[in-house]
Amino acid sequence: MARVFRRLRHWFGHRQLQAELAEELEAHRTMRQEQLERSGMTPTEALHASRRALGNVTLASEDARNIWIWPWIESVGQDLRLGFRGLIKRPGFTLVAVLTMALGIGANTAVFSLLDASLLRVLPARDPHELVFLLDVQPKGRPINRFSSQTFERFRAESRSLAGLVAYDPSRFSVTIDGEAEMRRGEFVNGHYFDMLGIRAVAGRLFTAADDAPGRDPVAVISDRFWASRFDRDTSVVGRTVSVGKTTVTIVGVTPREFQGRELTSGWSDITLPMFLKPQLGLRDHVTFGLMGRLKPGIPLEQAAEELSMIRRQDFIEGAGAPSSAEAEQQLRNRGIQLRSAMRGELPLLGAERPNDTKQVRLIASAVLVVLLVSCVNIACLLLARAASRQKEIAVRLAIGASRGRLIRQLLTESLLLACLGGAAGVLSIGWTAAALGTVLPVGELPYDPRQDVRTLGFALGASLLTGILFGVVPALAGTRIDLTPVMQRSDGGTRRGALRHRLAKSLVVAQIALSLALLAGAGLIIRSLARLYTVRPGFASNEVLTAWIYPTLLGFDHSREMRFYRDLLDSLNKTSGIRSAGLARFSITRGDFNIVAPGFFETLGIDIVEGRDFLPTDTESAPKVAIIGESVARKFFPNQSPIGQSVPKELERFFRGRAEIVGVVREIRTGYRQRMSIPGVYAAYTQAPPSAFGQMSLYVRSTVAPLSALPAVREAIRSIEPDLALFDVRTVTDQLDDSVASERSTATLLGCFGALALVLASIGLFGTMSHSVASRTKELGIRMSLGADRGQMLRMVLRESMVVVAIGLVMGIPVALASARLVANLLFGIEQVDALTMSTAVALLSLVTVLAAYFPARRASRVDPMVALRYE
Amino acid sequence: MGRTNTPPDLLPGTLDMLILRTLATGPRHGYGIVERLRQVSEDVLQVGESSLYPALQRLLLNGWVKAEWGASENNRRARYYTLTAAGRKQLGAERDEFERLVTAIQRVLQTG
Numbered sequence: 014m015a016r017v018f019r020r021l022r023h024w025f026g027h028r029q030l031q032a033e034l035a036e037e038l039e040a041h042r043t044m045r046q047e048q049l050e051r052s053g054m055t056p057t058e059a060l061h062a063s064r065r066a067l068g069n070v071t072l073a074s075e076d077a078r079n080i081w082i083w084p085w086i087e088s089v090g091q092d093l094r095l096g097f098r099g100l101i102k103r104p105g106f107t108l109v110a111v112l113t114m115a116l117g118i119g120a121n122t123a124v125f126s127l128l129d130a131s132l133l134r135v136l137p138a139r140d141p142h143e144l145v146f147l148l149d150v151q152p153k154g155r156p157i158n159r160f161s162s163q164t165f166e167r168f169r170a171e172s173r174s175l176a177g178l179v180a181y182d183p184s185r186f187s188v189t190i191d192g193e194a195e196m197r198r199g200e201f202v203n204g205h206y207f208d209m210l211g212i213r214a215v216a217g218r219l220f221t222a223a224d225d226a227p228g229r230d231p232v233a234v235i236s237d238r239f240w241a242s243r244f245d246r247d248t249s250v251v252g253r254t255v256s257v258g259k260t261t262v263t264i265v266g267v268t269p270r271e272f273q274g275r276e277l278t279s280g281w282s283d284i285t286l287p288m289f290l291k292p293q294l295g296l297r298d299h300v301t302f303g304l305m306g307r308l309k310p311g312i313p314l315e316q317a318a319e320e321l322s323m324i325r326r327q328d329f330i331e332g333a334g335a336p337s338s339a340e341a342e343q344q345l346r347n348r349g350i351q352l353r354s355a356m357r358g359e360l361p362l363l364g365a366e367r368p369n370d371t372k373q374v375r376l377i378a379s380a381v382l383v384v385l386l387v388s389c390v391n392i393a394c395l396l397l398a399r400a401a402s403r404q405k406e407i408a409v410r411l412a413i414g415a416s417r418g419r420l421i422r423q424l425l426t427e428s429l430l431l432a433c434l435g436g437a438a439g440v441l442s443i444g445w446t447a448a449a450l451g452t453v454l455p456v457g458e459l460p461y462d463p464r465q466d467v468r469t470l471g472f473a474l475g476a477s478l479l480t481g482i483l484f485g486v487v488p489a490l491a492g493t494r495i496d497l498t499p500v501m502q503r504s505d506g507g508t509r510r511g512a513l514r515h516r517l518a519k520s521l522v523v524a525q526i527a528l529s530l531a532l533l534a535g536a537g538l539i540i541r542s543l544a545r546l547y548t549v550r551p552g553f554a555s556n557e558v559l560t561a562w563i564y565p566t567l568l569g570f571d572h573s574r575e576m577r578f579y580r581d582l583l584d585s586l587n588k589t590s591g592i593r594s595a596g597l598a599r600f601s602i603t604r605g606d607f608n609i610v611a612p613g614f615f616e617t618l619g620i621d622i623v624e625g626r627d628f629l630p631t632d633t634e635s636a637p638k639v640a641i642i643g644e645s646v647a648r649k650f651f652p653n654q655s656p657i658g659q660s661v662p663k664e665l666e667r668f669f670r671g672r673a674e675i676v677g678v679v680r681e682i683r684t685g686y687r688q689r690m691s692i693p694g695v696y697a698a699y700t701q702a703p704p705s706a707f708g709q710m711s712l713y714v715r716s717t718v719a720p721l722s723a724l725p726a727v728r729e730a731i732r733s734i735e736p737d738l739a740l741f742d743v744r745t746v747t748d749q750l751d752d753s754v755a756s757e758r759s760t761a762t763l764l765g766c767f768g769a770l771a772l773v774l775a776s777i778g779l780f781g782t783m784s785h786s787v788a789s790r791t792k793e794l795g796i797r798m799s800l801g802a803d804r805g806q807m808l809r810m811v812l813r814e815s816m817v818v819v820a821i822g823l824v825m826g827i828p829v830a831l832a833s834a835r836l837v838a839n840l841l842f843g844i845e846q847v848d849a850l851t852m853s854t855a856v857a858l859l860s861l862v863t864v865l866a867a868y869f870p871a872r873r874a875s876r877v878d879p880m881v882a883l884r885y886e
Numbered sequence: 887m888g889r890t891n892t893p894p895d896l897l898p899g900t901l902d903m904l905i906l907r908t909l910a911t912g913p914r915h916g917y918g919i920v921e922r923l924r925q926v927s928e929d930v931l932q933v934g935e936s937s938l939y940p941a942l943q944r945l946l947l948n949g950w951v952k953a954e955w956g957a958s959e960n961n962r963r964a965r966y967y968t969l970t971a972a973g974r975k976q977l978g979a980e981r982d983e984f985e986r987l988v989t990a991i992q993r994v995l996q997t998g
Contacts, residue, residue: 019947034939037916037965040958041935044917047960067935 042067088419092426099427100434106399107431110392113774114435115442117385118480122439122473123446124381126463127454128374129472131278131362136355137271139211140307143176144355145314147304147321152347158359159301164328168304171324174317176309177209180302181275184295185709186284187567187739189256190243196564196741197239199284200274201291207234207268209307216240217251217266224265225287231262232287237270239283258294258568259737262286271461275305276358293569296708305355314352322349362455369839370455376760376836377454380532380767383833385476387528387771389484394521394778396428396485398785400492401514408495421489428485429478436477440464443473452759491517515789518782519818525778526822526859527829529771533855534830535837536764538844541851543761545843546754552682554619555747559720559727561740564709568737572704578735579699579710580630583611585730586714591723593617596713597699599706602682602746603753607668607695609702615641615679617715618746625657625677628698638673638701640665643681643694665695670703713746720745757840764837772859775822776866783815783870794874795882807875815867822863823856830855901933901941902950903984906969906977909951915964916942942967950976 042063049059100107135141147168148156160168165180172178183200204225212219220232235250244250253264274282286294308317326345336342360366362374400407407420439446443463463469491514565578579597586595596614600607612628615621623644632639640661650662656675666672681694699710716723724743731738744752751758787794794807802810834846844851908914908922916938923931945951950973958964969977 019949033965036963038935038939040915040962040964041917043962044915044958044960044964048921 038067089426092423093430095423096427096430100430103399106395107434109777110395110431111435111438113388113391114432114477114480115438116770117381117388117439118432118436118473118476119439119442119446120381120450121385121476122436122469123443123450123463124378124454125472125476126443126447126466126469127450128362128378129468130461131276132357133468134277134357136210136275136277136358137212137269140310141356142354143308143310144210145306145308145317145352146355146359147306148351148353149325150322150347150349150351152344156351158303160304161301164325165302165304167328168306168321168324172306172317172321174309174312174320175306177205178304178306179203179206179209180288180304181206182288182291182295182299182302183282184299185564185567185741186257186286186294187564187737188284189737189739194737194739196562196739197283198281199286200282201286201288201295203288206285209305212268212272214266215269216248217264219266219268220287225289227289229287229289231257231260231290232265233257233262234266234268234285235264236268236274236283236285237272240267256737257284257286257290260290260294260569262290275355276360294567296564296566299708303359305359306352314354318350318352321352325350367455372836372839373453373455373756373760376840377450377763379833379836380535380764381450383528383532384767384770385480387525387532387774389480390521390525390528391774391778392428392431393484393487394518394525395781396424396488397491397514397518397521398781400424400488401785401789403492404495407493411493411495417493420493424489424492425482425485428489429481432477432481432484433474435480436473440470440473443469449763453756453763455756487517487521515782515786518785522775522778522782522818523822523825525771525775526819526863527826529768529775530823530826530855530859531829531833532764532771533768533859534852535833536761536768537851537855538834538837538846538848539757539761539764539840541848542841542844543754543757546757552620552680553746554715555750556745557715557720558618558746559714559716559723559743560711560746560749561727561743562709562711563731563738563740565735565738566708568735572707575707576700579611581734582712582731583613585734586727587613589726589730591716591718591726593715593717595715597710598713599699599702599710601711601749603749607697609697609699609706611699611710614696614713617713618682619715620682621680623678623680624655625675627677628696628700630700632698633700636701638669638671639676639698640669640673641677641679641696642675643679645681646694647678661695668695669697669701673697712740760840768855772862775859776862779815779818779863780866780869782818783811783867784873786814787811787870787874790874791877791882794877795879798877799879799883804875807877808871811871811874812864812867815864815871819860819863819867823859826859827852827856899980900984901937902945903977903980904931904933905938905941905945905967906950906973906980909967909969910974910977913954913956913966913968915956915958915966917964919967945973948976949973 045066046056046059046063049062050056054062136144138144146158147160148158149160150156160180162180165178168175169178179202181200181202183198186197186199187194188197189195204220204222207219208221214234215237219234223229224232233255240246240250250264251266254261255264256262268285306317308314326348329345329348330336336345362370410420411417441464447463563582565575570578583595583597586592594613594617596617597611598614599609602608602618610628612630615627622641624647625641628639628641642656642661642665646665647656650656651659656678659675661669661673661675679694679696712727714720714723714727716726728740731740798807830852831847834848838846904923905919908919908926914922916935920933920935920938923933942951942953945967946953950970951967952970953965953967955963956966
């Protein structure tokens with residue numbers, strides 16, 4: 014320890030110590046000189062003799078110094094200085110390299126920070142490893158976290174292995190602040206929810222079990238995001254009252270920023286209310302709850318699951334009676350409870366519940382990795398060409414005694430410097446990159462700033478160093494392998510080695526072209542598939558229609574009041590000037606094959622009724638049940654006959670809970686993403702649907718003016734009936750359809766950009782390599798010219814050489830591209846993952862651009878003046 | 887770490903010990919150490935400056951000697967080296983080790 018301290022003191026005061034050492038040596042010499050003079054030498058002789066005896070002063074002092082400082086530290090400093098100087102001397106190269114690395118490392122770091130946030134962290138709760146989600150295992154289907162309130166109460170009363178258990182019900186809330194109603198996502202939870210998680214408020218307090226009892230004052234806790242976006246993080250929000258539906262609630266506190274509900278990212282819940290408010294504020298069709306528990310310390314997961322399974326089976330026996338047959342007994346045994354750790358949130362990103370997201374993550378992560386790889390190979394190419402032009406400098410340094418290892422180290426230092434500069438630039442732009450990638454990665458909002466996150470920065474540094482070594486090592490090795498004699502003799506030096514290095518550069522270009530082809534082909538597939546999506550006509554007039562969601566039950570409406578509201582709303586809208594027609598549908602039109610709609614829905618969306626009639630107000634609950642079907646359903650079940658007046662086929666009866674008479678046939682609509690080709694279309698009348706089906710509706714309004722300019726009229730119509738009702742997700746139907754392919758669209762854009770970038774890089778690589786090849790062969794080219802080769806021949810010769818490189822790259826790239834197409838397969842619509850047109854377009858594009866890049870060096874070769882060339886060096 | 891230039895005629899590691907022993911009799915400057923070694927060894931041990939000063943720095947680094955500027959016999963500024971307590975201990979240890987080694991070598995030579 015004392016040694017280290019002394020070393021450091023020396024290191025900091027080394028100039029002074031250096032001077033002291035010099036003085037000491039000089040004193041030493043003088044003493045010897047005096048001694049020699051005393052023994053009879055002349056002063057001059059003594060001076061020379063003493064100098065000789067002292068030997069190499071520099072070496073002596075250097076040796077003495079080396080005792081103190083780690084010599085490598087000093088030479089690293091030297092390397093860094095040299096490296097910086099080298100980079101500054103070639104600003105063009107440095108700029109290209111740093112920008113390339115910035116993009117490569119930046120994109121990878123952004124992906125890392127997004128994935129880190131949602132994969133590698135844990136819930137910001139107390140002892141998160143004890144938290145579990147309960148899954149109901151049923152004889153059929155996947156286990157799901159949905160339980161009735163009775164089951165919940167039973168678990169809570171009887172379980173001995175859980176220290177806590179809470180139920181939650183995600184919902185939407187119509188929140189009115191200062192007379193302005195808005196929709197917010199939120200949830201109902203039991204009073205001891207926050208206590209069980211161990212979350213503390215950043216402002217005010219979080220509600221407790223005492224707040225969750227009928228008759229208590231309604232309170233709410235809001236998220237940091239809500240607090241920031243709506244209240245500007247003003248602490249006076251604590252104690253403020255807002256209306257949720259028709260109930261006045263008091264905001265008592267704010268949850269911390271890193272708390273994103275039961276997920277690691279994407280703040281889902283903006284407002285949290287105690288469970289006792291659910292009957293008056295909740296959605297009526299939500300009758301089950303999610304359950305989350307905390308294991309008692311030391312109780313293993315399996316033991317708790319076993320205990321809860323027993324309780325669950327007992328629950329069944331009491332509900333349905335003891336199993337009477339062997340089959341029933343078997344079924345009962347198949348029931349039970351599975352526990353899943355809640356440490357990484359309810360729906361972990363790469364969990365089995367999110368197979369499509371997993372594929373998407375894999376696709377993007379591979380794409381950014383390939384971009385980084387292409388950048389690395391590209392810089393290696395450029396460095397190789399540079400090493401060739403620095404041959405002489407390197408040869409001189411080798412000749413005056415630098416070891417090859419030392420030179421390799423210096424070249425590597427330069428590469429690392431480049432990579433770190435690139436990495437730093439990448440980190441600076443990470444906010445932007447992460448935002449761009451955030452639209453394609455199913456991650457959601459980060460609860461922190463990645464630029465200030467140690468893990469993200471650590472990753473960026475690691476990636477920089479690794480890539481620096483990756484792209485630096487080959488050029489450093491190849492660049493320092495030099496035959497000294499020919500280079501020093503200024504002859505056409507090191508031709509054999511030069512050829513080797515040149516072959517190396519060419520293989521790097523081949524690799525670049527292969528990787529670029531993979532990216533381009535992948536991007537091409539997605540772009541083509543997207544283009545195909547857009548050419549599909551949805552089958553209705555999407556441009557002119559405005560849509561929004563409404564949730565009247567959030568105001569505490571009962572069924573009859575809700576139905577009356579819908580009827581009044583339609584009447585009022587249909588009478589409003591500027592509005593041609595209005596319709597309601599229970600489900601999103603991008604979603605499924607079955608829908609419950611109000612009269613006017615088809616007219617509003619411009620869906621033609623081919624045969625029969627629309628639903629009518631007279632199709633009431635007591636009237637015979639009626640159905641409308643799509644054309645393809647009609648063709649399938651009633652070939653060559655009219656379905657009007659027939660009963661719906663048996664297969665479709667489940668939608669109507671029994672028989673229903675077909676009264677109309679409509680044109681098929683094509684919405685949704687993968688289903689765009691075929692949405693069969695089965696419609697029931699909303700006046701005949703059961704109360705449990707309601708609670709929310711999507712409203713469609715077709716206006717005579719531009720759709721969004723009809724919005725004030727729509728709002729006014731609603732306000733005149735129900736002032737507290739907020740509209741949610743207001744947009745045109747065209748936007749709604751676009752939004753349903755938003756992720757595919759951004760993926761296509763991203764991959765397209767990456768592909769273009771890779772293409773440009775590959776071209777730069779080929780250009781650099783061929784330019785250098787032409788430059789180093791000037792003499793040879795001159796000889797050829799003077800022996801009678803004409804310009805056309807020279808041009809063709811160099812171009813041919815480039816074409817061989819490109820061709821090999823393409824041949825090697827095709828299998829890579831085919832393999833990469835599998836990654837995008839699940840995003841494709843209407844085309845196969847092996848698509849000849851896409852592949853040949855990508856090949857053609859790559860060939861064209863690379864040949865263009867090779868043309869300039871080739872032209873230079875053809876313009877070589879034989880006289881100049883022969884005198885060249 | 888840096889090269890250590892011990893003269894080829896000196897057993898490795900002995901230079902440090904010899905310097906320490908020389909300083910055991912009192913503070914000396916670099917030239918004094920060389921002269922003393924030469925005299926005592928009757929001109930057999932001629933230590934070059936290129937090995938002396940790195941060795942002194944090594945001893946300083948290890949804390950076995952201290953250095954102070956002072957005036958020489960001829961009233962010149964010179965750096966005087968003094969043995970520290972740790973240096974004295976080290977000298978003892980090195981001496982024991984060296985004697986053990988020499989005895990062993992002699993034994994081999996005599997019985998060979």
